Amino acid sequence: MGILRTRLTGCLILVIALWALSDGKSKRGGRLRTINTPKQIPTYLYTKLNRYGYTLNRRKTFEFAAKACNDVHVALMGRGGETGKLYEIVIGGWQNSQSVIRIRKQGPQVDVNRGRYLDCHKYLRFKITWYNGEIKVLRLVYNSWRTFLKWRDPIPLRVKSIGVSGGLWADVTWQAKILGDRFRKIKTPKQIPTYLYTKLKRYGCTLNSRQTFQFAAKACNDVYVALMGRGGETGKLYEILIGGWQNSQSVIRIRKQGPHVEVNRGRYLDCHKYLRFKVTWYNGEIKVLRLVDNSWRTFLKWRDPKPLHVNSIGVSGGLWADVSWIIIK
Template sequence: MGTGAGFYVYIEASPVAPGNKARLVSPIVQYSGSVQCLTFWYHMYGQHVDTLNVYVQTRLNLGSPVWSKNTTQGNVWRRAQVDVNAKVAFNIVFEGVRGIGYAGDISLDDIDIKPGYCQQGSTATPGGTRAPATVCDFENPTVCGFSQVTTGDQFDWTRAKGKTSSGGTGPNTDHTYNTDQGYYMYVEASSPRRNGDKAQLVSPVYSTTTQYQCLQFWYHMFGRNIGTLNVYLKVGAVTAKIWSETGDQGNKWYIASASIPPQNRLFQVVFEGVRGTGYQGDIAIDDYAIKSGACPVPGGYYIFVETSNPRKTGDAAQIESPTVTPGGQWRKCLRFWYHMYGAHVDKLNVYTKSVSLSKPIWTKQGTQGNAWKLAEIQLGITAQYTVVIEALRGPGWQGDIAIDDVTLSDGSCQPGGPIKFSTPNTFGYRNVFLDLSGVTSVSFKLKACSDGHIQLQPTKSSPEQMNYEAVIGGWSNTQSVIRDSKNGHVVTTKSKVLECGALKPFWISWDGGHIRVGQGLATGQGIFLDYINPTKFVVGGLAVSTGYGADGYWEINDPTGSGTKPLSTYCTFENGTCGWTQDTTGDQFDWILLGGSTGSGGTGPTTDHTYGTGAGNWQNRCHLKSIRKTMMPTS
């Protein structure tokens, strides 16, 4: 009915424990002599939604689910169909599984079962003929009129259910039912197949059209020897590639789409699986459809932390980058866009991790307004490392934090300009990560009330070691000194060189053993510290800090003039998480991939940063423990 006056059945998640199950059993359905089509509508909405399973019970044997769906699917009713192939009388059993919290109600309505396959492979036309199917789940043995190509390829596609015959490749379930009872089409890469062998599957012939159409299908490409899946549009004897994917994409089903322009001739769609280097190269497809209109522009995804119940104050969510191997490009710039909006927003931290987590190298706390903002962090680590981004939950549910468009590039964060950053009042040194080969001076600007420290280091990244250190405006901005780790102060000047709120220019030079510090940006001017060491020393790097009681803002000019190099990594989250993974041991909850609004009022973004659009809402939400490609909802 679509009104509040209509009835449905549901499971109430509030009073029961996680994992508890509720089963609804149909009356006995007699065998009709052929396959029967089960149709029902389901509603699965809420952050704690777990699983809805459907079973075909015969002779009191429940068996395994023939259809399954898990996690929130959005605040909408969705239609599902299942082909029931029982050869005896049976019952339909619906099973709802309670999730981790109260926001996990699951509902059912309009349950029906009729003779025949749910998808007949073609549709009736007004003239009484049959039009070729534009939707196919491959449950019908006729595979909706698809056929094998008999010339030009070396092997065929196979209709299958459950696992493929080879370990470490292929799907475990189909996409339609998400069980081992559903069918899909795949290419078997085992012997006698060879590298480069092709298998082509061609659709029925479609009529001409005056408007764009959208081809959509789900694909599965898992295994270390995966080759290539190509999709072609065939018009007469001419074929044109409209989509392609190569290599291992992980053990998941992913959606793909390609627009088909208006056609003034009959056309077909061709799926081509190309065998890779070994037997672990099975490629599968499922849930094919051609829909009216061009495919929507992809985009609109970001990752965020959901701070609603059952999250508690102080809960942390950490996500870790793939391993970074610096090689010869040890200086890198990490950039990302962040969104921190809401009355209860707490903190966003960034760390590096070699063996263990570093101290935070970047922190932002509290609401920053309803806008995406850019963060830039200069990195300079010579050993392998990862980047860890951590969000902390504040005192309430209006504390969603999001990030998008993460890049890691070689070189300086400010090409052609100064390296800009802040230092807290904790007297912790921060490496500047400059390449000082052949360089004897650096100019910079500093805004601090007192206690600016700049170290001359023997290597690029060794703040625990130093040749000498200049302290500018130390001791409450009453004196400046040059000192070393062995002899303490070697020269002292009484001066008041810093000014709260003012960005003051300085330079430091170290030609041989001669250390000088001056005011201004031109080396040699305004000298107020001067020390000659009879023993020459090598300066390989710089580190800076501000002492206790003084926050600092620095702009350090790059004397080498080397700007940012091409990106070494880039993640927009439009195709999953690009290898970023959840912490599974040291935090309390996870980052979530989402398009559109976070669903909580007064917090979080309403669009992503990449496109400024939302690809949907709650129905597009996916937890990230193993996701690698954008996973879209289906009905």
């Protein structure tokens, strides 16, 4: 694939011999620019129990109750704290469908159990033990402790502290056994992440009076386009998300991570090849189209009763996607 650097009015661009993006013919007309937007993987922090007077001493067990819809996180930490080796237990992750043990924060899973073990409306009791390098996670069922996760570490970590969290997506209310048989109530709020847009004006591309934006994207999921007004990312905007929710759904929103005003359920992205899309916003009617057999087909459409004056465009892969873009002028 040959690449020629040149300067054209409005943008410093890469003109690429694309062979019509995928079908072996050279692309005629239109000016092209390639952009990569890497995933912006979020992280979360733990609430350390030593803040509440909890010390392990020689204990190798931690008992608690949790009320949450999903994502109860417990970290058994060594000297390295959150950034070093630790035992991370996630109960009710993936919308309360799966629980795991990991050997680093957001690290590889060493044991998995598929089942629903949390309740949004009531406290459920759990216990974690780590005797002789064997990590066990148990739940109280009819006054009996039942193990549902277990893993033996061949090189056991010396656990020095414990942290709890609701991760990114859960408000968790805890009752942790701190001293003797006394439980202490602790709340860990969700740490909702956000993402940033790559502004196309960084590349010298300006809208002028145009009300259309055409591009190709190669991604497995989560292709974001923001049509922004004076308020930029924090104000009113039209946010188009193509292939969200593991490439199962596309939406139009009227703010960043805001309410959906239009939804289409379908798979419109491909991990391995570029697919063509077009966004238009004539007279307040937002349309999102895809190119199918050389014909543009609308799959999202919404009319704004109070149209926004769009003066800039941003693109992103959000939190979870690496996206390769070809911007077509």
